[in-house]
Amino acid sequence: MIAELLFSVFAVLAIIGGLGLVLARHPMNGAICLVMTMISLAGLYSLLSAKLIFVLQLIVYAGAIMSLILFIIMFLNIRKEDLPKEEWRWAYYLGGIVVIAPVGLLMTKAVKALPGSEASIMGNGFGGVKEVGVVLFREWLLPFEIVSILLLVSLVGAVVLAGKRRVEQ
Amino acid sequence: MIADYLILSIILFCIGILGVVSRRNVFTVFMSIELMLNAANLAFIAFSRLHESMDGHVLAMMVMAVAAAEAALALAVVILLHKHKSKLDTNMFSLLKG
Incomplete structure (x- = not known):
């Protein structure tokens, strides 16, 4: 195969x-x-x-x-x-x-005890943008928003850390 | 078989832990953490395929966002440390030791 x-x-x-x-x-x-x-x-x-x-x-x-x-x-x-x-x-x-x-x-050893399943390639209806988006915006909306806040915080943090220090007057 | 993907993910995760434990270069330690995140992603996708649900894909996307945020912050810290000590050795960075 x-x-x-x-x-x-x-x-x-x-x-x-x-x-x-x-x-x-x-x-x-x-x-x-x-x-x-x-x-x-x-x-x-x-x-x-x-x-x-x-x-x-x-x-x-x-x-x-x-x-x-x-x-x-x-x-x-x-x-x-x-x-x-x-x-x-x-x-x-x-x-x-x-x-x-x-x-x-x-x-x-723990993984080998799992029920086996063939990893055959699935056609439409699995893993596309639409299917992931439906699940993301229906069931995972709050984590999605928290991730956006995390990205904002890390953006500000990176600018503050790596930016130029202002010279004290 | 799905179990093969999971075993590959375990192997990659162990290689990542080995890099974090045994190397002293800041960049290598940081990239080993990225490798561990990737191994976790592979496990998420494999379990998602096993159960034929999309939750694992959403979690993998969250992991990618966290990895991007971590990369931005960690690289800023590495630049600061390199400016401060001009070294890349993790043993030299003991500022918090008091």
Whole structure:
């Protein structure tokens, strides 16, 4: 089946991108790896018939947020000698894996106990703009408005934090 | 199978935790948090497909909005810290230690 093949390709690309982010020494390489992960996640969303989220993932995440991060990384002009020295990096990786692996295995076991269902691609009536919009504006109206306030607060906060300080008279 | 998507989401989340725990570069820590948010999004969409309801899609959109707000604020803080100390090491940022 072509859907399973596509899932395997996207899953491997996403995991490679995540590992590249964690292993890369310079944040620029890590950011490019993260962009790869996000684009392959968009492919996975399209396999799950989430059309609107597929488009939003490409536009908002891979387009807007990652370009903002890349812009800031380039803006700060980080050279090799500015990077923190991480001599004990591999020990930290090992310790992290030792702590995280049991939790991951436990959650994998829990997920495998779920009732199985084929992820066949659905046609109209699932995941489009209309279906998501109906649910969003009927049942999730209050969280939607709260998110708009959150965005306003973060906008003002970013301007106050990163803006120029006024010189005291 | 839906369970494969969920397992992939768990793997990505664990990689994100590993990045937060074991790296000291501010940007790498921040992008690992973004990776964790993405893994949560994948789980939301997979569960939404499993139950054939649209609530997971709405939640994924909310997560995206929160991630955008977080990116704007966190990058402003990183610029300020870089101006203040001209370092990117999380161990150097101990202003709140008293």
